[in-house]
Amino acid sequence: MKKTLLALAVLASLTTTTASAQAGAFIQGMPMKGAVKVGRGSGVVTAIDLKAAKVTIKHGPIAALSWPAMTMAFTAIPPALLKTVKVGQRVDFAMRMRGSVAEVTAIRAR
Numbered sequence: 001m002k003k004t005l006l007a008l009a010v011l012a013s014l015t016t017t018t019a020s021a022q023a024g025a026f027i028q029g030m031p032m033k034g035a036v037k038v039g040r041g042s043g044v045v046t047a048i049d050l051k052a053a054k055v056t057i058k059h060g061p062i063a064a065l066s067w068p069a070m071t072m073a074f075t076a077i078p079p080a081l082l083k084t085v086k087v088g089q090r091v092d093f094a095m096r097m098r099g100s101v102a103e104v105t106a107i108r109a110r
C-alpha cells in the first residue's frame, strides 16, 4: 500500500494541473480496500472476448509489479479499448491491479 501511494503521488506530481485534478479524482474513486498497483507492459494479443470485455496478452516482464513474462487475461476499462486492437498484434499497454483483478486501462498497437 505504501508503494502504491508513493507511485500515485509521483504520478500526480508529474502531471499538469488539469491532469493532476483528474488523477485526484481517480485516486478518490479507488476502493480503499486492497492495494492498487499500476504498471506498463508490452506483448502480443492472443485473444479478445468482447462479451466479457477481456483481452489476453502474452506480455513481457512488468517491473512495477515485479511480474515475470506471462500470458494472462485483463479486463478492459473501458471495454471499447478492445475495438482498437486485434489478435496477433504487438501492443503497448497500461494496466493496474485492483486487489486481484487485472485491468488494462490503455492499449495501442506498436
Ligand SMILES: [Cu+2]
Pocket: 059, 067, 069, 070, 071, 072
Ligand atoms: Cu501478467
